[in-house]
Amino acid sequence: MVNLYQFIPEIFILSLILITLCFGLFNKDRAVSLNTLGFILLSILLLNYGKEFYSSTQISLNTINLFVLSKIILSIGSIVFILLLKRPLKNENLYRYEYVLFLLFAILGSFVLISSNNFLTAFIGLELQSLSLYLMAAFNTKNLSSNEAGIKYFSLGALSSGFLLFGISMIYYDTGSFNIQYLDNFTAISEIGLSLVLISLFFKVSAAPFHIWTPDVYEGSPTISTLFFATLPKFASLIFLFRVYQELNIFEIKSLNYIFQMVCAISLLVGVYGAITQKVIKRLLAFSSINHIGFMLLGIMSYQFMSEGTLFFYLIIYLITTFGIFAVLLNLRTVDGEFTKISQLNGLRFTSNSKSISMLVFFFSLAGIPPFAGFFAKFFILSASINDGFILLSIIAVLSSVIAAFYYLTIIKNMFFNKSEIELLDDNNKTGKVIFISSGLIITLFFIYPDPLINLVDNLFK
Amino acid sequence: MSFPILSLLILTPIIGALTLSLSSSTQLKNKTIFLSGLWITTGEFLLSLLLPIFYDKSKNGYQFIEFHTWFDKFDINYYVGVDGVSIPLILLTTFLVPICLLCSINSIQNRAKEFVIYFLLLESFIIGVFVSIDLVIFYVFFEAVLIPMFLIIGIWGGENRLYATFKFFLYTLAGSVLMLLAIIYIISKVKSGNIELISDFTFDQQIELVLFLCFFASFAVKVPMFPFHTWLPDAHVQAPTSGSVILAGVLLKLGAYGFIRLSLPFFEYASIYFQPMIFALSCVAIVYTSIVALRQLDMKKMIAYSSVAHMGFVTIGIFTLTQDGINGAYFQMISHGIVSAALFLIVGVVYERHHTRMISDYSGVTNVMPKYSFFFMIFMLSSVGLPGTSGFVGEFLVIMSTISVSVYLTFFTAIGVILGASYMLLLYKNINFGDIKSDIKQLADLTNIEIFYFSCLAFLTMLLGIYPKLLFEMINKSISLSII
Numbered sequence: 045m046v047n048l049y050q051f052i053p054e055i056f057i058l059s060l061i062l063i064t065l066c067f068g069l070f071n072k073d074r075a076v077s078l079n080t081l082g083f084i085l086l087s088i089l090l091l092n093y094g095k096e097f098y099s100s101t102q103i104s105l106n107t108i109n110l111f112v113l114s115k116i117i118l119s120i121g122s123i124v125f126i127l128l129l130k131r132p133l134k135n136e137n138l139y140r141y142e143y144v145l146f147l148l149f150a151i152l153g154s155f156v157l158i159s160s161n162n163f164l165t166a167f168i169g170l171e172l173q174s175l176s177l178y179l180m181a182a183f184n185t186k187n188l189s190s191n192e193a194g195i196k197y198f199s200l201g202a203l204s205s206g207f208l209l210f211g212i213s214m215i216y217y218d219t220g221s222f223n224i225q226y227l228d229n230f231t232a233i234s235e236i237g238l239s240l241v242l243i244s245l246f247f248k249v250s251a252a253p254f255h256i257w258t259p260d261v262y263e264g265s266p267t268i269s270t271l272f273f274a275t276l277p278k279f280a281s282l283i284f285l286f287r288v289y290q291e292l293n294i295f296e297i298k299s300l301n302y303i304f305q306m307v308c309a310i311s312l313l314v315g316v317y318g319a320i321t322q323k324v325i326k327r328l329l330a331f332s333s334i335n336h337i338g339f340m341l342l343g344i345m346s347y348q349f350m351s352e353g354t355l356f357f358y359l360i361i362y363l364i365t366t367f368g369i370f371a372v373l374l375n376l377r378t379v380d381g382e383f384t385k386i387s388q389l390n391g392l393r394f395t396s397n398s399k400s401i402s403m404l405v406f407f408f409s410l411a412g413i414p415p416f417a418g419f420f421a422k423f424f425i426l427s428a429s430i431n432d433g434f435i436l437l438s439i440i441a442v443l444s445s446v447i448a449a450f451y452y453l454t455i456i457k458n459m460f461f462n463k464s465e466i467e468l469l470d471d472n473n474k475t476g477k478v479i480f481i482s483s484g485l486i487i488t489l490f491f492i493y494p495d496p497l498i499n500l501v502d503n504l505f506k
Numbered sequence: 507m508s509f510p511i512l513s514l515l516i517l518t519p520i521i522g523a524l525t526l527s528l529s530s531s532t533q534l535k536n537k538t539i540f541l542s543g544l545w546i547t548t549g550e551f552l553l554s555l556l557l558p559i560f561y562d563k564s565k566n567g568y569q570f571i572e573f574h575t576w577f578d579k580f581d582i583n584y585y586v587g588v589d590g591v592s593i594p595l596i597l598l599t600t601f602l603v604p605i606c607l608l609c610s611i612n613s614i615q616n617r618a619k620e621f622v623i624y625f626l627l628l629e630s631f632i633i634g635v636f637v638s639i640d641l642v643i644f645y646v647f648f649e650a651v652l653i654p655m656f657l658i659i660g661i662w663g664g665e666n667r668l669y670a671t672f673k674f675f676l677y678t679l680a681g682s683v684l685m686l687l688a689i690i691y692i693i694s695k696v697k698s699g700n701i702e703l704i705s706d707f708t709f710d711q712q713i714e715l716v717l718f719l720c721f722f723a724s725f726a727v728k729v730p731m732f733p734f735h736t737w738l739p740d741a742h743v744q745a746p747t748s749g750s751v752i753l754a755g756v757l758l759k760l761g762a763y764g765f766i767r768l769s770l771p772f773f774e775y776a777s778i779y780f781q782p783m784i785f786a787l788s789c790v791a792i793v794y795t796s797i798v799a800l801r802q803l804d805m806k807k808m809i810a811y812s813s814v815a816h817m818g819f820v821t822i823g824i825f826t827l828t829q830d831g832i833n834g835a836y837f838q839m840i841s842h843g844i845v846s847a848a849l850f851l852i853v854g855v856v857y858e859r860h861h862t863r864m865i866s867d868y869s870g871v872t873n874v875m876p877k878y879s880f881f882f883m884i885f886m887l888s889s890v891g892l893p894g895t896s897g898f899v900g901e902f903l904v905i906m907s908t909i910s911v912s913v914y915l916t917f918f919t920a921i922g923v924i925l926g927a928s929y930m931l932l933l934y935k936n937i938n939f940g941d942i943k944s945d946i947k948q949l950a951d952l953t954n955i956e957i958f959y960f961s962c963l964a965f966l967t968m969l970l971g972i973y974p975k976l977l978f979e980m981i982n983k984s985i986s987l988s989i990i
Contacts, residue, residue: 408653413679414646423642423690430687431694438690442683449679450672453656457668461660491646494577 057152068141075141087119111159114283121276131473132268132374150176154280163212163222180269193264200257204247211240224291248281251337252314262330271370286344312338316447343425346432353501354424361421368483369406375476377469391464400459402484407452409487417490512586512637519626522546536618540611543622551600585640590984592636598843602755603629605959606748628654641689641699663744670744677737681727688720705771718776728761732791735814742810747854755847762820784825791818792922800929805853805863816842823904832985834903841896848885848963859949870942875951879938881960886934888967890927896970
């Protein structure tokens with residue numbers, strides 16, 4: 045008898061999908077707001093009863109905490125995302141309820157992916173997530189670059205799925221099992237298989253050198269979809285990567301560990317060097333996200349010292365910052381359409397106080413300058429990694445963040461020092477404003493009162 | 507003492523900045539904004555005067571201690587306190603910030619509100635550096651200082667301000683991140699960020715050398731020491747007068763303060779090991795930058811190079827590792843804080859009137875601006891190190907203490923004094939004496955406000971020069987503890 049308790053979150057989302065499908069036929073506005081409500085309900089459910097869902101299973105307590113926390117973060121992220129998406133989609137005449145459906149499918153995929161103990165389930169989750177992402181990238185069907193982004197993402201994504209399947213089948217051939225938890229005694233074949241699985245996951249989180257799709261897809265897709273790619277699915281894939289690393293004890297397998305370290309170092313460096321010359325803000329954010337993935341991989345590798353807390357803390361801060369930045373970007377438009385170039389941010393200081401100061405906070409935080417939360421996120425990751433003996437990688441990481449500071453400063457320079465050339469229209473989107481101001485406040489005030497966030501992460505790992 | 511005076515010192519400017527930022531900018535005139543900024547900073551100065559009054563000089567260790575847990579899990583705490591080494595620097599900061607605001611009332615016309623806000627934030631971060639006795643919050647404040655300074659140079663600077671402010675920020679950041687790694691390593695070893703605990707801990711010698719170099723990278727950029735000094739002339743030349751004042755007056759002292767407060771007590775072995783390297787670099791700094799200063803055409807650049815030379819005395823003094831040497835270095839820090847700040851103000855005065863900093867554009871200023879030349883002379887002589895001014899005491903003590911180390915060292919530092927005298931006198935001669943140029947004639951002499959702050963600064967220079975014991979009483983005990 046299969047215990048259905050543990051599937052409650054997934055079943056909840058599935059029923060949300062069905063309801064949205066029916067409702068959307070009649071009233072798309074209400075279908076969207078219904079989802080907000082649904083996710084609020086889901087977050088409350090998870091916050092209060094999350095651990096009990098899994099209590100009858102044989103999963104270890106630590107892993108249960110991991111599931112619950114990441115699902116809470118995903119559903120809160122979805123709330124914010126759904127609140128944000130209305131206005132930007134309307135601006136581009138794309139406001140259809142199907143968009144929310146794709147979102148729901150992607151989130152469902154992420155949920156499945158996070159809590160899967162089996163490579164095949166993980167594959168299903170990953171595919172469900174990715175297929176929705178391809179559609180979201182190409183959602184602006186009248187725009188050529190959006191189509192291009194969708195196709196690029198799809199073809200490369202399909203390739204990486206192929207790698208994943210091939211890797212899984214090699215592991216199955218070798219060990220006769222799909223189960224993540226009970227794999228051990230690796231031979232060379234399953235090591236190769238695992239490395240293929242890792243490559244596919246690196247592709248999903250856009251770690252270098254598997255990052256080539258990222259700038260193009262980020263740039264071409266509608267900005268709201270870019271926000272989604274940059275946050276929630278990446279988060280889910282990263283959590284799964286973390287689980288693979290942890291459950292399979294990859295740090296004990298020399299060759300795979302070596303791959304991991306190389307990818308981490310390359311991501312750190314490619315992220316910063318790629319970003320320096322970028323003129324388009326979404327491309328810059330794409331490269332900067334690659335750099336941050338490098339930090340997160342460092343966090344994954346050094347989980348032994350300070351548990352999952354450091355990684356999660358970094359992820360949460362990164363998600364908050366990214367949401368804030370995109371909320372600002374989505375709120376800005378030029379006269380002839382969406383704004384894309386960094387130089388179009390010129391003189392934002394004179395047009396909008398709240399936006400420019402929030403952006404200042406976000407970018408200094410991404411650069412890891414204290415007293416903003418981004419500094420502490422990096423600080424904890426570095427503490428963990430130095431304690432675990434990754435001295436060289438830590439040095440690369442901090443030096444890369446110095447170079448990263450250069451291009452973050454360039455953006456701040458454009459906003460604060462330059463005179464504006466093009467008039468930026470303010471969308472005056474109230475929800476967007478609330479979101480970026482509150483994320484700015486969280487990032488700033490964390491310094492004064494760090495307890496709530498730290499406790500949130502800490503309590504779940506006790 | 508239960509009264510949280512140090513937190514209050516950190517928070518007052520921040521709260522002031524917050525209230526200012528929440529007030530609507532359209533209604534307030536520039537003058538009102540500056541006046542409110544002045545009130546806040548003057549209040550802060552009076553508040554900081556309580557520190558030397560209530561500080562008990564007979565006791566060892568830190569006083570006015572406040573302790574709150576901050577990150578339980580990592581054993582990082584909000585732990586502040588002051589001793590004799592930090593109090594004079596705090597006073598210097600709170601004293602210079604009102605002057606910075608005062609001197610920019612006329613010159614900063616646009617975005618005055620932001621200007622005052624950044625200065626207030628800067629002040630509270632700097633004070634934060636001087637009061638923190640936990641490594642992590644030390645680092646937090648040490649880095650946070652960069653943000654307002656970056657904006658001040660970038661927004662109100664000269665033509666080439668972007669280059670200068672980026673260079674300033676990235677140089678300092680690059681040095682600091684290495685220190686961050688070292689800090690993390692130390693905390694992971696000692697299991698605490700408490701400065702006193704770390705001082706008692708002994709590291710492996712090899713590791714200690716590496717850690718020392720990491721800290722050195724950060725502080726040497728800040729001081730700045732010889733190969734890392736190139737950001738300073740650019741930043742000074744491009745910064746607005748007030749920015750240069752705070753940069754030369756206080757920010758450069760952060761590096762030297764770091765050496766005294768962290769490097770010496772933490773890394774006893776490495777401090778001795780690297781003594782020759784630091785002496786060599788400082789000697790090069792003193793001689794080389796003095797020669798470079800001789801050939802400068804731009805007044806601000808000349809004073810900037812002279813700053814590097816003067817800070818060379820400080821690093822030499824600190825690493826003689828003797829009581830006299832560190833005392834002298836510390837005295838030189840405070841004296842340089844006052845004098846170089848005053849010299850940048852002096853440049854600012856004529857720049858505001860004549861809109862050029864080229865030395866060749868000025869001559870015969872004495873005839874039109876006698877009061878100006880008078881003050882200029884005082885500060886110039888103090889910078890040269892004339893007995894009776896504050897510049898003399900520090901240089902004298904440093905040179906004296908070098909004899910115990912090496913006569914060659916004494917020789918080079920003494921050469922620095924001579925070169926210093928020559929470029930400062932040359933600067934003074936070129937600007938103040940000679941024929942009056944036609945466009946110099948319309949320059950107005952000092953206003954009452956300018957006379958006010960110049961007299962304050964001049965008074966302090968003389969006071970410290972004539973009665974140096976005032977400062978030594980404060981620092982002697984604390985410094986004797988940090989010597990190995």
